[in-house]
Amino acid sequence: QLPLALLLSMLTSYIVWLATANRMSMAWQISYGLTAKEFMVYCQPIINASSGNCDGIELLLRWHNARQGWIPPDVFIPLAERQNLIAPLTRFVITEMVAHLPVMPRCKSFHVAINVAASHFRDRAILDDLQTLWWPANPVPQLVVELTERDALPVVDQRVISHLHKVGVQLAIDDFGTGHSSLSYLKTLQPDVLKIDKMFTAAIGTDAINATVTDMVISLAQRLNISLVAEGVETEEQANYLRERGVDRLQGYFYARPMPLGDFPAWMDRHLAH
Ligand code: C2E
Ligand code: CA
Ligand code: CA
């Protein structure tokens, strides 16, 4: 009896140890990866639905780990959030963007969207980072902060929201309609933009219930005068559907896959030539 229980408890603690060790090593690898330049910033064009012009980009992190190869953001971002490593990653994204500002379109109608995890948003950390990294670069493009929330949205400090609005940063709620992102955020966050999650875009023409949600989100945003971006647009049918209903901007493989930030100017030239 006793040896078995002992054995079991030893086994359990070994498994817990293994899991922790693995998490720790992942956290360590993220920090190491930042110094070893394993991270890259990609961007995906965002298309104006009525003009067809590219009027913005969303910045997306990529990680090529020396040992494990490509590690998707859906794996390392949640981990980074739990290990308090999200701030250095966001800083890296902002720094890379600043480095590429000289080759970006120089007009106010062009916007750059960065993903900011709710955990980095709770306090003033994001404001300080923008203060030291973004504004000194005299950026022309409009900055949009896409608020992503994996766990329940934080009690966001209203002062952070009003400060962002005051300095002209637009606030977008990402993945609207999924998970924890609820209707009450419309009131507390007063977003300028809602991003329709790709799950709802994918539903167009196939899934009646989700397509109904898509329609409802569209009319909700229109009544509240909030600009709409649909993500995950993969087909012309989806693009037409969304455009006909007045969605302002479209983003997805149908227009362009995410690309290295440095490739964007050439893509833009080709896009303009069409
Ligand atoms: P997200 O912010 O919702 O980003 C959109 C995701 O959809 C991206 O995945 C993009 O590559 C993908 N996507 C774009 N167009 C299409 C399409 O037509 N079809 C399909 N199936 N997918 C499409 P990605 O780059 O793997 O990023 C996943 C998530 O990781 C992001 O979701 C975002 O929440 C997070 N993430 C990425 N970069 C960052 C970052 O720098 N900071 C933070 N905090 N989160 C990030
Ligand atoms: Ca996003
Ligand atoms: Ca999204």
Ligand code: CA
């Ligand atoms: Ca997402």
